[in-house]
Amino acid sequence: MNRDLERLISLHDLDVMIGDLVNKDIRRQEKRLGLSPDDAVAELRKMRDELDSSINRRFRDKYNQLSAHYGNAVVPVVHERCSGCFTQLPTALFASPERNEQVETCPSCGRFIYWAD
Numbered sequence: 550m551n552r553d554l555e556r557l558i559s560l561h562d563l564d565v566m567i568g569d570l571v572n573k574d575i576r577r578q579e580k581r582l583g584l585s586p587d588d589a590v591a592e593l594r595k596m597r598d599e600l601d602s603s604i605n606r607r608f609r610d611k612y613n614q615l616s617a618h619y620g621n622a623v624v625p626v627v628h629e630r631c632s633g634c635f636t637q638l639p640t641a642l643f644a645s646p647e648r649n650e651q652v653e654t655c656p657s658c659g660r661f662i663y664w665a666d
């Protein structure tokens with residue numbers, strides 16, 4: 550898998566985890582992570598910052614724009630559709646043997662897309 554794509558997916562996962570800890574169900578998360586919620590959030594934010602600074606600037610800026618706009622910037626392709634906006638993707642995109650070998654975006658919503666299979 551493309552290195553930037555891999556990092557974008559991880560960045561998204563971290564953002565989801567941070568969002569969960571900050572927004573909801575803090576007690577349950579605390580138990581699961583074995584950390585106090587504040588420590589866990591601080592730790593995840595540190596990981597996020599490190600990851601963020603390792604991503605190609607062009608992709609990082611776009612990630613941040615998409616996150617602010619949609620809430621999720623990186624989505625899997627499901628049944629040949631972008632799972633962010635449900636647009637059917639062009640055949641050339643999903644038929645490519647180089648899936649996940651480069652960073653692709655949905656032609657409709659612009660989110661980063663990847664194949665999870």
Ligand SMILES: [Zn+2]
Pocket residue numbers: 631632633634635636655656657658659660
């Ligand atoms: Zn889309």
